[in-house]
Amino acid sequence: MVWALLPPIARAQDIEGGKTVFKKCAACHNADTKANKVGPTLKGVVGRAAGTVLGYSYSRAMKEVGAAGLLWDEPNLMEYLTNPKAKVPANKMGFPGLKNPDDIRNVIAYLKTLSG
Template sequence: MRRVLLSFAICLGANLPSNAQEGDAAAGAIVFKKCAICHAADTDTNKVGPSLQGVIGRAAGTHPDFKYSAAMVDAGKGGLVWDEATLRDYLHNPKAKLKGTKMVFAGLKDDTDISNLLAYLKQYSP
């Protein structure tokens, strides 16, 4: 009976979703170079795009003194908050995630790059 229970527990554990892939912040700094043309993360300075300092946990379209698209503002009012899952989805294909966004970046296709970028951004978020 113990073997049956142990086997069941092992099978059950194998089917649980794993934690999101942990990223490497140093590697994420390199990925962020693609973003740095339009965004800052280490300062609260808007550029062509809004500052990404504190982006994790922030409602979409709410960084002060930045003129967002109506789609981004509406998404924030509708409850879109930037967390790891929503950022991961957005970074894969911004225009598919949020129709009407002003962001022209095509997206990151490599999940490892996204995980590393998220680790980098976490350093600058509460």
């Protein structure tokens, strides 16, 4: 994977860029605590099964894809953050998605730093 070959400074810039992009998400999601807001916390989201944060009331669609084995790995997060309704139809997220692939990669890099 090319990502692992990048020097630490380049990775840090991507993470910082992702932290900036995450401000668009922060109105509905926490990333630094396990507390849910309008949306579920995203602390520890990378690698987590979809629809599984305790105490959050997910849509039936999100619960079903989680039960079917959807994990929030990088490829699934790329698809979902590009167009949430296309990846998981009938989910509750009103945000239409991020359109810049670099922004999506950067926000995923940031989310990867936030272990659950």
